[in-house]
Amino acid sequence: MSDETKVDNPGKEKQAKSASTSGSAVLPGAQSEKTPPAPGPAQLAPRSGPDPKLGAMPLKRAHILVLGNEKGGSGKTTTAMHLITGLLHQGYRVGSMDLDGRQRSLTRYVENRQVWMDQNSVTLPMPAHTVIARSELDTVTEREADERARFEFELAKRLQACDVVLLDCPGTDTFLSRLGHACADTLLTPMNDSFVDFDLLGRVDPENYDILGPSVYSEMVWDARKRRAISDGGTIDWIVMRNRLSTLDAKNKRRIEYVVESLSQRIGFRTAKGFGERVIFREMFPSGLTLLDLKEKGVGAQMSMSHVAARAEVRQLMEVLALPLGEPAHVI
Ligand SMILES: Nc1ncnc2c1ncn2[C@@H]1O[C@H](COP(=O)(O)OP(=O)(O)OP(=O)(O)O)[C@@H](O)[C@H]1O
Numbered sequence: 106m107s108d109e110t111k112v113d114n115p116g117k118e119k120q121a122k123s124a125s126t127s128g129s130a131v132l133p134g135a136q137s138e139k140t141p142p143a144p145g146p147a148q149l150a151p152r153s154g155p156d157p158k159l160g161a162m163p164l165k166r167a168h169i170l171v172l173g174n175e176k177g178g179s180g181k182t183t184t185a186m187h188l189i190t191g192l193l194h195q196g197y198r199v200g201s202m203d204l205d206g207r208q209r210s211l212t213r214y215v216e217n218r219q220v221w222m223d224q225n226s227v228t229l230p231m232p233a234h235t236v237i238a239r240s241e242l243d244t245v246t247e248r249e250a251d252e253r254a255r256f257e258f259e260l261a262k263r264l265q266a267c268d269v270v271l272l273d274c275p276g277t278d279t280f281l282s283r284l285g286h287a288c289a290d291t292l293l294t295p296m297n298d299s300f301v302d303f304d305l306l307g308r309v310d311p312e313n314y315d316i317l318g319p320s321v322y323s324e325m326v327w328d329a330r331k332r333r334a335i336s337d338g339g340t341i342d343w344i345v346m347r348n349r350l351s352t353l354d355a356k357n358k359r360r361i362e363y364v365v366e367s368l369s370q371r372i373g374f375r376t377a378k379g380f381g382e383r384v385i386f387r388e389m390f391p392s393g394l395t396l397l398d399l400k401e402k403g404v405g406a407q408m409s410m411s412h413v414a415a416r417a418e419v420r421q422l423m424e425v426l427a428l429p430l431g432e433p434a435h436v437i
């Protein structure tokens with residue numbers, strides 16, 4: 106199997122290739138420090154402004170949306186799949202990077218989508234996708250330098266060729282995950298509606314559910330925000346989203362809501378209600394489809410009430426995210 110899977114439509118690939126020659130900026134900073142520095146000014150150029158090479162032509166880089174949480178299985182890849190298809194159907198040029206080179210779930214999803222389209226002679230919009238495989242070089246320094254170089258190269262291509270780039274992080278603290286967090290414009294953290302998941306964000310008093318302090322993942326995001334501010338003055342809009350919401354267990358739900366809201370005020374993130382526990386969010390993975398594809402010509406699936414409710418949840422999430430993308434450049 107190759108180190109890198111790229112599934113893309115030909116038009117975008119052409120754009121991405123031409124962009125790569127001018128956009129492979131190198132991020133500054135020591136290779137082996139634990140938290141990598143945020144990307145430098147050449148990489149994270151202003152979202153709009155003069156392009157020195159093109160005179161009056163505006164240079165607009167893509168918005169970077171990172172799906173991150175050190176807790177495994179919280180819904181990062183599922184949310185990424187739905188946001189990617191949602192944004193594609195809105196007409197945006199979407200880049201995606203799978204930073205979980207071991208599981209490669211997002212990559213598998215995109216591959217499945219391509220296979221399904223080929224087998225059914227249906228054309229659906231596709232992201233400009235790649236996976237950054239883990240380095241197998243000998244030393245930590247060499248591995249980090251290798252991963253950083255491939256990450257920067259692929260990101261730079263997509264920053265110029267796309268409107269938005271989604272980075273799907275692994276559910277563990279890896280160098281690639283920290284690189285991804287360091288360049289987020291928007292960070293979306295899905296968490297299962299459980300105190301086990303919340304424990305990575307904050308510690309709570311078991312008696313009255315008051316917040317005792319931030320936990321390991323919140324501290325990592327805090328660090329990424331600081332570094333980003335120092336590096337290019339940029340900010341990270343952090344949104345925590347509760348996932349797999351149950352219709353049962355109302356007491357647990359209220360308590361989680363309370364602690365998430367309390368922590369959000371304390372450390373500064375926004376909250377989103379997220380997705381309910383629904384089979385539709387996982388059952389179409391083998392075909393690479395999501396419920397947002399169901400109305401497309403050739404897909405031919407029936408919409409149930411549960412599908413309609415799930416679509417509304419995805420749309421609500423997109424509204425809360427409020428990504429500053431402007432009008433899509435082309436309509437699909
Ligand atoms: N809203 C939902 N309803 C039903 N199932 C869901 C929902 N969200 C996620 N799942 C399921 O939960 C499991 C974990 O989801 P997913 O793989 O997206 O999490 P992850 O955060 O990407 O995991 P990892 O940290 O391992 O990368 C999967 O089986 C997925 O299908």
Ligand SMILES: [Mg+2]
Pocket residue numbers: 181182183205208210273274275276
């Ligand atoms: Mg995942």
